[in-house]
Amino acid sequence: MEGEGRPVRDINELCDIIRETAYAIHCYHGHGHLEKVYKNALAHRLRKAGLRAEQQHPIEVCDEDGTSIGEYFADLMVEDALIVELKASRTIVSEHVAQILGYLRSARREHGLLINFGSYRFQIRKFAKSLDSIAL
Template sequence: MNTIKPWSSVFELCDIVRETGFAIHEYLRNGHLEKVYENALLHRLRKQGVAVVAQHPLSVRDEDGTVLGEFFADLFVENVLLVELKAVRHIVDEHAAQLLGYLRCSRVEHGLLINFGGPRYYIKKYILADALD
């Protein structure tokens, strides 16, 4: 049985996540823990028929394949998009570096960094090619 996806490209999927995150920020505003926003985005995306996994484990490997450590992507959307969530006053370079590191290690092509903690909703898209430079 073919399931019709609510999106046709990763760019459309990014739009769905962006719009859903914005609606959550409008409703909840800032001031909650990151986990609240993670649960809200997980819930609302699933309601739209988007496959999402929370706290998805990904491994950091050495060149010979030895696992050096694990990290957990806040959300892994449709197996093509890593989403790193923050609930901080301001995004700093280390937050972007964290997501770029996740993209490098996982070889996932696309990532979104979203901050719900400021008075304004913040979202920025990153692409694996940016992380390899």
């Protein structure tokens, strides 16, 4: 059940688990499905593996004085530490990269994965952003 299983040692191990799980989904389901199918499959398999995976995790965007000016929804927040953004497009483009970097900045998280299931070839990119470089 959710939250059970052995604890993940570090963010790199968590990234490895997600990468391996996403690759297995890509091999099994192939490309061509809607993004929602891959989101549901990844969340389901991560929970089965004992990880906390929250779908449509809200991320508030605040102005410099702390006023809320908007909200995003990350595809997955895993173990409250890693933002995972999924795509089902031909390839990863600069807008996808800008999106996950914006999520990391607004959520004040250091690590994110961008995974594309829409290509024949499995695509994944890892992002690490120092909290020191994120304006608080």
